[in-house]
Amino acid sequence: xxxxxxxxxxxxxxxxxxxxRISSGxxxxxxxxxxxxxxxxxxxxWSECVAGELPNxxxxxxxxxxxxxxxxxxxxxxxxxxxxxxxxxDILGRDICGxxxxxxxxxxxxxxxxxxxxxxxxxxxxGGTRDRVPTGISIGIQxxxxxxxxxxxxxxxxxxxKIKVKIRPGADxxxxxxxxxxxxxxxxxxxxxxxxxxxxxxxxxxxxxxxxIMIEQPLGRDDLIRHAELQRRLRTPICLDESITDLEKCxxxxxxxxxxxxxxxxGRVGGxxxxxxxxDLCQQYGVPVWCGGMLxxxxxxxxxxxxxSLPNFSLPGDLSPSARYWERDIVTPEWTMDAEGMxxxxxxxxxxxxxxDMDRIDDLTVRHETLHxxxxxxx
Ligand code: OSB
Ligand code: MG
Numbered sequence: 001x002x003x004x005x006x007x008x009x010x011x012x013x014x015x016x017x018x019x020x021r022i023s024s025g026x027x028x029x030x031x032x033x034x035x036x037x038x039x040x041x042x043x044x045x046w047s048e049c050v051a052g053e054l055p056n057x058x059x060x061x062x063x064x065x066x067x068x069x070x071x072x073x074x075x076x077x078x079x080x081x082x083x084x085x086x087x088x089x090d091i092l093g094r095d096i097c098g099x100x101x102x103x104x105x106x107x108x109x110x111x112x113x114x115x116x117x118x119x120x121x122x123x124x125x126x127g128g129t130r131d132r133v134p135t136g137i138s139i140g141i142q143x144x145x146x147x148x149x150x151x152x153x154x155x156x157x158x159x160x161x162k163i164k165v166k167i168r169p170g171a172d173x174x175x176x177x178x179x180x181x182x183x184x185x186x187x188x189x190x191x192x193x194x195x196x197x198x199x200x201x202x203x204x205x206x207x208x209x210x211x212x213i214m215i216e217q218p219l220g221r222d223d224l225i226r227h228a229e230l231q232r233r234l235r236t237p238i239c240l241d242e243s244i245t246d247l248e249k250c251x252x253x254x255x256x257x258x259x260x261x262x263x264x265x266x267g268r269v270g271g272x273x274x275x276x277x278x279x280d281l282c283q284q285y286g287v288p289v290w291c292g293g294m295l296x297x298x299x300x301x302x303x304x305x306x307x308x309s310l311p312n313f314s315l316p317g318d319l320s321p322s323a324r325y326w327e328r329d330i331v332t333p334e335w336t337m338d339a340e341g342m343x344x345x346x347x348x349x350x351x352x353x354x355x356x357d358m359d360r361i362d363d364l365t366v367r368h369e370t371l372h373x374x375x376x377x378x379x
Contacts, residue, residue, distance in 0.1 A: 002113050003081045007074050007106075007371040008036040011062065012364035014297060016325055021140040023168035023195035024056035031062045032297050034361065035069070037109040045112030046356055048300035049105035050267035057193070057242065057294075058221075058268065060101045068102035070371060077106060079373020085114040085125075089273035100245060100270040107271030108303050115351050121306070122352045123345050126272055128309030132342040136162030136316035137324065138191065138293065141171050145178035152179050161341035162187045162213070162316035168195040173206045180210040187316070191216035194242055198226040201233050213315075214239040214261050224249070227258035237261050241292055245269060247277045254285050261315070263292040266307055267300075275307055283312035291317035298322055298331030302352035305335070309345045319343055330360050 015029045033049035051058075051065035060068075076091050088110045092103045115122040137160040142148040152163050165179055167190045176190055189212050196204060196218045204218055214237045219226050221242040231238045239261035244250050246269055253259050262282055266275040282289045291308035294300065301319065308317045321343065322334035329335065331354040337343050346353025 001081060001083060002085065002110055002117065003040040003079075004037050004077050004110070004113065005040045005079065005373065006038040007078065007109075008038070009066065009069060009369045009371060010034045010036075010361065010365050011066070011367040012297075012330070012361060013366055014326055014330070014364060016295065017327060019140065020295060022166050022191070023141070023193045025054055026140075027053060027295065030295055030297070033062055033065060033105065034297075034299060035105050035109045037113050039113050039117065041117065043113060043116045045109045045114075045116055045351065046299050047105045047109035047112060047303065048296055049101055050265070050294035050296060050300060051101040052294070058101065060099060065099070065102040065105065068099040069106060070369065072096055073099070073102055073106045074371045075373070077110065078371060082110070085111040086273050089271055093270065101267045104267045104269070104271040107273065108266060111272050112303070112351055119350050121347045121349055122303070123306040123309040123347045126276065126306055126310060128306060128345065128347065129311050130309040131345050131347055133305060133308040133313065133319060133345060134161045134316035135319050135321070135337050135341050135343050136160055136164055136187075137320050138164045138318045139166065141166045141168060142175075145175045148175050149178050149182040152183055156183055156186055159337060159339045159341040160316075160320070162189065164189045164191055164216070164318065166190075167192050169200070173203075176207055176210050176212070187213050189214045189216060189239070191241070192218045194218075194220050198223075198230060201230055204230070205234060208235045212236050216263060217241040217243065221245075224252050224256055224258045227253075228256040231257055231259060239263055241265070242268070244278065246274060247281060250278045250281055254281075254287065260287065262287060262289045264289050264307070264313075265292040265294060266303060267294060272307065276310070279310055279312050288312070288314045290315035291319060293318035293320070295325060297326070298329040298335055298354060299356065301335050302331065302354055305343055305345055306352055309347065316341070328360065330357050330364070331355060332357050
């Protein structure tokens, strides 16, 4: 039973240690929206909204998500008794289209509140079974192939179990070739963030020579049919990210043969209930999944790590330790990775298992609003 009385909505700014460039843009400083959901019992849960600064990954942005949370989504849960967090997805979904990242922030916060009220870890509440999860790194587009090799070598030495390199037309085949020849047999993959068209199939086919474990989202987000055609022409497995916005898209992907692997980001699909449903569907069909990232702070990372402890997350996730992104994170202890490239799941702690550094958050906050439920619900 959860009963959210108040939501503290904050925006913080957090500068990345190194700029992160993908095919559609570059990010140097994250604008991160945080939610603190305070239950009537006094317990509070936290979540992070992964909407970006610009609408280049999805249509949502920091501004649209703030508006959606404040205007339509928070009022659906505030001041209302809800039997369990698995119901929140439908409560938020009814007659509100899109805004998955905004919905996810509210929904995932409710799961965190529920875990704290039940005095269990978020991992175990979600159905997680692992105590450690394998970790990969996502390396942004570098100035030239040599710079990529240098960065990727460092990542391999750090222990990462999967190296993902961002690509775009003009920074693809030469970069991947250089990475493969410098790194030997490591698990290597490329992520195009929708930078190609089906007409580029022959060009992309050159990547088949480098034994990539997968190529992520080569074509447009709505291009399930074209991805199926591309997959028929490539030996390299396709993995979908942007395209899988809900369970039905994943069903379509499987039916059409659009991809063989799925990157699950709970923010992209509207929260944990949808992420779990996609995980279960993929498990049933023998489709491996892994947990993607959106350059989250330690709070969003905590949610991802709990999710990645579910059994079908069989490939390393984009779950790098705090120090890969930030000079200083907003949780204690910070997220770390051991020399084998594993992150420990705090499965023995209540909630997501790290403490929120309130002083640090206060220092970084640029905007703050308190959302209250209406005292009486007007019909
Ligand atoms: O496509 O997976 C992506 C970051 C921002 C937007 C899209 C993507 C990414 C990443 C970052 O790859 C992965 C991470 O958080 O380390
Ligand atoms: Mg991606």
